[in-house]
Amino acid sequence: MGPGRRRDPTADATRFAGSVARVIPGDIDSERIPTHIAAVMDGNGRWATNRGLKRTDGHAAGEEALFDAVEGALELGVKWFTVYAFSTENWKRSPDEVRFLMKFNESLLQRRCEELNELGVRVRFIGRRDWRVPKRLIRRMDESIELTRKNRRMTLTIAFNYGGRAEIVDAVKAIVDSGIESSKVTEKLVARNLYDPEMPDPELMVRTSGEFRTSNYLMWELAYSELVFTDVLWPDFRREHLFDAVREYQDRDRRFGGVDD
Ligand code: IPE
Numbered sequence: 001m002g003p004g005r006r007r008d009p010t011a012d013a014t015r016f017a018g019s020v021a022r023v024i025p026g027d028i029d030s031e032r033i034p035t036h037i038a039a040v041m042d043g044n045g046r047w048a049t050n051r052g053l054k055r056t057d058g059h060a061a062g063e064e065a066l067f068d069a070v071e072g073a074l075e076l077g078v079k080w081f082t083v084y085a086f087s088t089e090n091w092k093r094s095p096d097e098v099r100f101l102m103k104f105n106e107s108l109l110q111r112r113c114e115e116l117n118e119l120g121v122r123v124r125f126i127g128r129r130d131w132r133v134p135k136r137l138i139r140r141m142d143e144s145i146e147l148t149r150k151n152r153r154m155t156l157t158i159a160f161n162y163g164g165r166a167e168i169v170d171a172v173k174a175i176v177d178s179g180i181e182s183s184k185v186t187e188k189l190v191a192r193n194l195y196d197p198e199m200p201d202p203e204l205m206v207r208t209s210g211e212f213r214t215s216n217y218l219m220w221e222l223a224y225s226e227l228v229f230t231d232v233l234w235p236d237f238r239r240e241h242l243f244d245a246v247r248e249y250q251d252r253d254r255r256f257g258g259v260d261d
């Protein structure tokens with residue numbers, strides 16, 4: 001470990017109901033852990049096809065990756081973890097796949113929300129709750145939000161029927177409806193009208209499956225995020241891959257348009 005680096009104490013685990021302690025790998029700087037990591041969980045279909053399985057089996061296999069990544073984020077002490085579960089463009093898929101994804105997400109929330117609660121995770125959602133999203137799923141979302149709303153260890157935001165452009169359009173609509181004059185419109189005001197005004201911008205975005213694009217994810221919020229891409233397909237993603245992404249993030253030089261000292 002270099003100067004200024006220290007292993008974080010793990011003793012604080014007892015403060016939480018959950019069983020995941022804060023344990024940071026020695027070569028990760030505990031002082032520079034991103035507050036917010038956003039992930040694009042991509043490659044489920046290819047993972048399944050490579051194995052002669054149905055695309056939907058890949059989505060099911062992604063559940064373990066999600067929970068391992070959540071635990072990894074907790075180990076690092078990440079405060080906000082956001083995952084892209086269904087985009088505004090994913091309605092273009094076959095009715096069977098869309099139906100599966102709706103049911104699967106509903107069942108995942110039902111089966112595993114209590115576990116997230118025990119881990120001290122607060123669950124939130126961003127995205128449009130339009131008529132295409134089944135009522136039962138909306139109910140599960142609301143139950144998950146309610147059950148976990150007091151948790152403060154980490155916020156898991158699930159981007160569902162989410163599009164970055166849709167989010168900006170919805171913010172603009174809210175601003176216009178508020179009757180504010182254009183001279184009063186600032187970046188802060190736009191940010192306050194996004195789906196979750198409390199959510200800080202992600203310092204790091206990780207996308208799996210070797211695709212180098214953002215696919216309409218967090219258009220506003222990713223403006224200055226570090227982007228890390230990995231060839232790993234989402235169902236194979238584990239906390240070690242998340243740690244690798246954080247290592248890569250810590251090697252980056254974040255200048256925000258300025259120059260180095
Ligand atoms: C990501 O995996 C999950 C969702 C978009 C719901 P994909 O289903 O996009 O998998 P690939 O990219 O086709 O392999």
Ligand code: IPE
Pocket residue numbers: 040041042043084085086087089090211213215
């Ligand atoms: C992005 O992945 C959306 C999610 C992971 C939910 P896609 O697979 O839908 O994105 P494209 O089609 O490769 O851009």
Ligand code: MG
Pocket residue numbers: 042043044
């Ligand atoms: Mg994909």
